[in-house]
Amino acid sequence: MNTTDPQIVLGTMDFGTRVAPDRAFEILDSFVAGGGVWLDTANCYSFWADPRGVGGASERAIGSWLRARPGARDMVRIATKVRQNPLVPHSWPDSAEGLSARAVHAGVEESLRRLGVDHVDLLWAHAEDRAAPLEETVGAFGALVEKGVAVRVGAANHAAWRVERARSLAREQGVEPWTALQLRHSLVQPRPLTPVAEAGHRMLTAEDLDLARSEGLAVWSYSSLMWGSYVRADKPLPQTYDHPGTTRVLAVLDDVAGELSVTRNQAVLAWLMRQGIDPIVGASRVEQIEQALAARHVRLGDEHLVRFAEAR
Numbered sequence: 110m111n112t113t114d115p116q117i118v119l120g121t122m123d124f125g126t127r128v129a130p131d132r133a134f135e136i137l138d139s140f141v142a143g144g145g146v147w148l149d150t151a152n153c154y155s156f157w158a159d160p161r162g163v164g165g166a167s168e169r170a171i172g173s174w175l176r177a178r179p180g181a182r183d184m185v186r187i188a189t190k191v192r193q194n195p196l197v198p199h200s201w202p203d204s205a206e207g208l209s210a211r212a213v214h215a216g217v218e219e220s221l222r223r224l225g226v227d228h229v230d231l232l233w234a235h236a237e238d239r240a241a242p243l244e245e246t247v248g249a250f251g252a253l254v255e256k257g258v259a260v261r262v263g264a265a266n267h268a269a270w271r272v273e274r275a276r277s278l279a280r281e282q283g284v285e286p287w288t289a290l291q292l293r294h295s296l297v298q299p300r301p302l303t304p305v306a307e308a309g310h311r312m313l314t315a316e317d318l319d320l321a322r323s324e325g326l327a328v329w330s331y332s333s334l335m336w337g338s339y340v341r342a343d344k345p346l347p348q349t350y351d352h353p354g355t356t357r358v359l360a361v362l363d364d365v366a367g368e369l370s371v372t373r374n375q376a377v378l379a380w381l382m383r384q385g386i387d388p389i390v391g392a393s394r395v396e397q398i399e400q401a402l403a404a405r406h407v408r409l410g411d412e413h414l415v416r417f418a419e420a421r
Contacts, residue, residue: 110318111289111327115382117401118147118188118329120391125166126158128393133170134177139395141184143402149329149389151190151235152220153205162198168223175225182226189224190265191216192235193309202308208238210249217253232259233291236266236309243271244278251284263289263327266311269320276324290321294330294386296377297358298421299349306347307332318384330381333388339373357420365416371407378404380417 119140124133137148150171153164168189175181191213197204206212217232232253234246250262264272264287272287279286294313299305305312313330321328337344339362346355366376378401381388392398 110321110385111325115385115387116147117145117378117382117405118149118387118389119145119398120331120389121148121150121167121171122154122391123158123167123393124150124154125170126155128170130170130173132393134174135395136392136398137171137174138178140392140398140402141181143399145398145402146184147186147188147230147387149188149331151193151233152216152223153190153192153194153201153235156195156201162195162200164194165219165223168220172223172225186230187224187226188231188233188263189220189229190233190235191220192238208234208241208246208249210245210252212241213246213249213253217258221258228258228260230260231263231289232261233263233265233289234267234287236311237268237271243275244282247275247278247286248282248284250287251279251282254285261285261288263287263291263329265291266309268311269314269316272326273320273324288325289327289329290317291329291331291389292317293332294381295333295335296362296380296417296421297335297346297350297355299347300352303349305349322385327387328385329387329389331389333381333390334374334377339377354421358417361416361420365409365413369407369409371404372400375400375404375407376409379407379409380414383409383414 148171150167154167156162156164159166192208194206194216195201195204196206206216253259254262262285276286292313293310335346338346362373362376366373378388390401
């Protein structure tokens, strides 16, 4: 996996829709003031919460913040994604843009316009598109790096074998390969072989971590804090997490959080970062991102990792 120290990534999915722009500005200001660097968005965020039925609100909110904060672009790195934005309002997945070369180039051009920047620091393929030839997608991502429009490229919600196949194709084409993975991961796990309810989510597997460690790839995790379920009684874990392993894990989590005088969320984030994973954390209030950033200072020992591993 990547050798840099893991970081908290600010997830901005709800900015401009569920999180009003003025609140988003406060969260972004707090994140940067606390030493945060990476912002994660996507061109499709959040079409399902936007009355217009298309994405773009999150990128527009970040773009507005950048314009209002001269010099802020030099302090943050921006990651966005293409693949899922509906080309026809309220028509997903039928009109999702996909990963053809034309779709990738058009999607990125629109993202840059909304963000008001000339490049993004990391461009993700948001999900697989089996209708588009993989070599075409790889070539399109490579061309964007060559043009300086993307610094790095990565794959979200892709099977490990597809990522490695894409990296092989990139080597054959002489273009920049995907060097980052983004997948859903947290301390608690759903029942084995049970699909999760959220469309398009792909769980991090041991195979993904094996690939990342072998090839030096970055790994970002989303839904890292299970939408607040670790700390909020009014947000119970989804039904597929109702099994004995979850009960054991939460008991250990309470013990470890108590021993270290931290919150459950902070212990979970520390557990992810201890494995070299960059957790994406969404926030709707300033105090949430402040608490998340404080997890960088939580030190889990080897014995804590063993206890969690045995419980899982």
